[in-house]
Amino acid sequence: MSHTPYPSSYYAASANPANARDALNSSIETDVCVIGAGYTGLSSALFLLEQGFRVVVLEAAKVGFGASGRNGGQIVNSYSRDIDAVERSAGSDEARLIGAMAFEGGRIIRERVARYGIDCDLKNGGVFAAFNLKQMRHLEAQKSLWERYGYDQLEMLDHDGIRNVVSCDRYIGGMLDHGGGHIHPLNLALGEAAAIESLGGVVYEQSPAIRIERGSTPRVHTPNGQVTAKFVVIAGNAYLGALVPELAAKSMPCGTQVIATEPLAPDLAASLLPQDYCVEDCNYLLDYFRLSADKRLIYGGGVVYGARDPADVDSVIRPKMLKTFPQLQNIKTDYAWTGNFLLTLSRLPQVGRLDDNLYYSQGCSGHGVTYTHVAGKVIAEVLRGQAERFDALASLPHYPFPGGQTFSAPLSALGALYYSLRDRIGF
Known part of the structure; x- marks a missing residue:
């Protein structure tokens, strides 16, 4: 199988040293198989390991290869649409819980940096x-x-x-x-992956999930191996491809x-x-x-x-x-x-279950550094039987894009042009 390196970026050029991780070349069993070694997957895996689960993470390329290792590196609270949009979209109890979570991600990042000694150039203060x-x-x-x-x-x-x-x-x-x-976003991801391994978790790189075999004991297949698990967490976001068609249709x-x-x-x-x-x-x-x-x-x-x-x-x-x-x-x-x-069409995250043992979080809509860390905590909560916060996030509507996959990009670009013109004239 071909080796996918990091794309050229300042972050890749200045990343902390990290050994290449093996690809999965066998059949293994675990409690939780996490698909994707970006922030959502890494956060989920780390919280689950801290709670005693056995965890395997499958990454198609390298840790932090996608948005988690290429973003602007800004710790910004709340969501891409703010809490008032949540209040309009969810019930009062759900909005209360989701609103409280809006400020948790930055605290989780700082706690991770301190607990695991992650060197990621953390600085405080952000300006709008x-x-x-x-x-x-x-x-x-x-x-x-x-x-x-x-x-x-x-x-x-x-x-x-x-x-x-x-x-x-x-x-x-x-x-x-x-x-x-x-923060230096790639170094944060690399530090979280190292923390996962320090707790006994395993991260496989160059191991894309190519098929999920659903059932009472799901199996995730890679080109040269498979993982049998009690639970699967789908955390591929923009790099998930067509692995789960029902998720691709709404993002x-x-x-x-x-x-x-x-x-x-x-x-x-x-x-x-x-x-x-x-x-x-x-x-x-x-x-x-x-x-x-x-x-x-x-x-x-x-x-x-x-x-x-x-x-x-x-x-x-x-x-x-x-x-x-x-x-x-x-x-x-x-x-x-x-x-x-x-x-996502609502610009609010999408969280849910596909089956009793398949969970997902996706669609940060450009606001993912903090939200993904909260999502990992909430996924770990629901897997140990505490579903209140997960269900609140799952209650947010998941709309399909008008025009389907063919026309969603041009229609969205037209909408963005409208708002951009409003910005220019201050309307």
Whole structure:
């Protein structure tokens, strides 16, 4: 079988050393087989191992190969659609539980980093930057909403306040989330995989799940092996392919693009982001940026519906970066890459059971760093018989995309264009 390496990215180039893991070449048995070694699968496996389950993780390529190892590295609370959308979509009891979970992911990440000594450049503080008064009003409403669920880590920033954290003339204000932050995302995934192995779990790389044999004792088949388990957790997200058709019909892979500059002089780096916070703007198709540990500016943005890779990522993202920081005109781009995330029509995650012993979580819709860690905890809870939080998430509606797989990407792109135009005119 061919070996799938990491795609070229700053994260792959700066990853902590990690030994290649074996492919599965035999028939084995375990309590739980997890499909996918991204954050959802890794979080699920780690919580399950801590609770005494035997766990095997199957990864088609390498740990953190997909969105978990290529994202912007930002710890952002809540969901891609905020808790008010949850309140409209779920019952009051379910909304209460889901709302409380909105702020749990960042705490789980920090606990994992501390407990297992994961070296992933964790920094605290994240900023939402507003271009206009409409966006400022939205941030004020968001602050009130989050505080209603007991979250008290937010601070509004006026014009002077935003200039103290982002050296840019584009924003009129913003909101600082002291509970946000940023990490080296691939190193977080690698550290979690090492933690899994320290507890006796096994992670197989280059071992794609090609068929799930359902039944009272499900079997997951790979090209050269199989895993017989009591439970299966499906955590492939945008890289699941056609393995589970009923999941593919209600989600759409999308691409996002990221660049990393050459290392910046210390005084230049400090002048861009004096507090070393990460930043995302408030547009529908938002930009996001932060400094790496070696003082590169990592800048991302945009969405390609249907996960087609642009011919030249740098030509797409660099103009966005220079619009924000024109002082970087003569700074080189060292890395440019793309990665896929899984979008749902509601932009809320999809969680559920396919059978009594097949569970899934997918569709973070670009907001996955924190949510996936909560999903892993909730999946571990339901497998040990505590279903309340899992069932609350599962109650969220799973809509099919209009037009099916053929027309979902162009229709979604048209919708995004509409919202992007609204952002530009401040409507």
